[in-house]
Amino acid sequence: MATDVKDVKILLVDDEPLERQAIRFLLARERPGYQVVGEAGNGVEAVNQASRLQPDIIFLDIKMPVMDGLAAGQEIRALLPEARLIFVTAYGEFDYAREAVSLGASKYLLKPVAGEEMLPLLDELAAGIAAARRRLQETTRLRAALEETKPFIRLGFIMDLINGNISEDEAVSRARFLGITALPRIALLMDIDNFVTLAREGTEVERQILKQQVKEVLEGATTSWPGALLAPVTRDEFVILLPLDHLPGGEASRRAVIELGDSICRQVRRDTRVTVTVGIGRPVEKVTELARSYAEAAAAAEFRLLYGGDQVIHADDVIARSNVEQLLQGPEEQELTQAIRMGDSQAAYERVNNILMQLFLEQEKRPAILKMKLLELNALTARAALEGGADADAVSNLALASSDEFLTLDNLADMRERILERLMALVGQVAETREQRNSSLIDRAGKYIEANFSQDLPLEEVAQQVYLSPCYFSRLFKQFKGLTFIDYLTRVRLKAAKELLLNTNLPVAEIAARVGYHDARYFGQVFKKQEGYTPSVFRKIGGANYGRSVS
Known part of the structure; x- marks a missing residue:
């Protein structure tokens, strides 16, 4: 037998001991690899045994005292949804057999159980059990591998946030996957003071050890801030992104962030041989605007050249100071x-x-x-x-x-x-x-147009899809596509219309509607202006100029 059955456990449930003995004898002789882990004489015993022994396959006699096999099967199915149930019934009890199948039985057998029916069935069920276990092992392995990559996914998420390369929906989805319950709304930049000088004086190993020491201090300093995200961004800088949901807002939030920055400076000074400057950006309303807060934090940190390092510099204070x-x-x-x-x-x-x-x-x-x-x-x-x-x-x-x-x-x-x-x-x-x-944005816009040209499609809607203002989008679109938005949309619609004219018998009015024109007369005017023929003539001559008009 090709199937590995050494771990397949079987429970025999029948109020007739001779029936249980016959099945056990047949298995011992023909399939010694199967483990008969227990027996029961009624439904109540069956439920208790199933709960305790966790069998893979259960033979259930239908007609039993105290609790019949069907009732026991219902309770066992609730306890062990993956267990395979084989109902055993006497000849003439097919109504019970049909009910058993409705309960999710793998199969039913007639008494007395014949080996030529039971053994192939068991082998089939054992093969299914082995396959399910392999799938579970593979799923477990993949989940473990995914957990190992989560730090890298987390880093990529942070980098996309500070670079503005993420939409609101994508940010919410990735945060949920990473177990982040509150999205960040403010950025801090930690810059190791005089790192260029330190880099010249020490070895690469010493530099990496120093960076790791600073990183561990930052991790410790932010543990009390729910949802803080930390990542290195350059060889001497770290970014911290903070949610503000747990704070009342306004001046209280500002004070809390500055206090965190002061704590970071103190702890780095105390626990390492370097100091850091902490630049703080302004809070933003949307997670997609974090790039602005990060840029402000980076610019604020630059002012250490004026005011010295080992301190907190808030973007709001740079001008005032x-x-x-x-x-x-x-x-x-x-x-x-x-x-x-x-x-x-x-x-x-x-x-x-x-x-x-x-x-x-x-x-x-x-x-x-x-x-x-x-x-x-x-x-x-x-x-x-x-x-x-x-x-x-x-x-x-x-x-x-x-x-x-x-x-x-x-x-x-x-x-x-x-x-x-x-x-x-x-x-x-x-x-x-x-x-x-x-x-990249204009390519995305082009694909959106090609997927939605049959609908009303104003420029503002497409611009919104790529997070650009309509005016700027219009200019960019012409720059990259060589056509205005309207000309490009018209080209896409007419290309689809030509294919329908040549390959279907649809009326011109219906084709017009399918490619986004509610007014068939206007569609005809646009078509003739672009192609030199009305749609009907184009269809009649078989699109003589089709190859030349479509790029």
């Missing part, structure tokens, strides 16, 4: 920020050139604050690049390099040259990232 005129207040700076976010190198170059000219003109009156303003400009451009989707590591490296140069260069011409050089590099990073992201 400076006694000099803020760059963010002027329209020129706002236009610069927008140009960087859009990856518009020409506009960004012009704006920063104007800002630098104004700063250099003022430097004779206030030379002491020139470098501080240049650092603010550096932070502004870095933040704008992050908000535009540029790689955080690349932005960090460029911003740090710029800050170091600003503090050492004394020649205004050199400063201007370096600033413009770094700015173009930042804008290049944004443009590259946006090009990839926008291409």
Whole structure:
């Protein structure tokens, strides 16, 4: 017998001991691998034995005292839903047999039980049991493997949140899968102070040990915050994403987050040989806006170059803590920020050139604050690049390099040259990232149009599907597809209409409705304008120009 039956357990239930003995004898002789783990003489005993022994297969006599086999089968089925039930009945009791089958019996046998019927049935049931066990083992193995990958899935989830690469529904779904009950609404960035110097002085092993020490401190510091998410983002930075659902909001939430940041600074200082700067972004209403909070946290952390490390810097406080005129207040700076976010190198170059000219003109009156303003400009451009989707590591490296140069260069011409050089590099990073992201979004929009062209499909609806404003979406769509939204939708609809005209006998009016035109006359006008023929003529001539008109 090919089936492995050594672990298949059988319970015999019959009020006639001779019947039980006959089955036991037959199994011992023909199928010694099966284990008869118990016997019962009535339904009550059967239920008790089944509960205690957990058999895989149960022979149940239908006609028994105290509790018959059908009633016992109902109770056993509730206790052991995976058990296989074989009902045994005397000749002439087919009504009982039919009821047994309705209870989920694997089969029923007639008394006296014949080996040529019972043994193949048992072998079939044993094979099913073995297959079910293998499936269970495989499922258990896959679940265990999935549990092992959860940390990586969690990290990917955090990175998608801070990069803005996730929709609300997807965030909710992935959070549920990861066991996250409250979605985060604020971002903190922990930057290891002077890590570049430490990296030059130590070995790679020492650097990794140091990062692990900081990570463990951060994990300990956030254990009391329900739902906190922690992840490394660069070689010297960590991000913490926090839900705020358990807090009353407003100033209380702000104080709680700042207190957490202060606690992190103290514990890192106490338990490691380094310090950290904690940048805090502003809270957001939707989880899809976390990228903005993260960008604000990163920009706030940059101000350690002005105020020193080993402290908490909140995005709201960066402006308030400076006694000099803020760059963010002027329209020129706002236009610069927008140009960087859009990856518009020409506009960004012009704006920063104007800002630098104004700063250099003022430097004779206030030379002491020139470098501080240049650092603010550096932070502004870095933040704008992050908000535009540029790689955080690349932005960090460029911003740090710029800050170091600003503090050492004394020649205004050199400063201007370096600033413009770094700015173009930042804008290049944004443009590259946006090009990839926008291409992906427009591809998604195109697929949505092709799947829904038969319905009313306004531009605003498609723009909403890819989370872009209608105006920006319209411009991007034309840029990547080479057609306006309406022209593209018309092309898709007419392509479908041509196929229906050539391959079906549907009336033109019905075809018009199927491809999204409620007015058959208007459909005919659009069709003739694009193809040179009315739909009826096109069908009649067999689409002579079809190959040329469809790209």
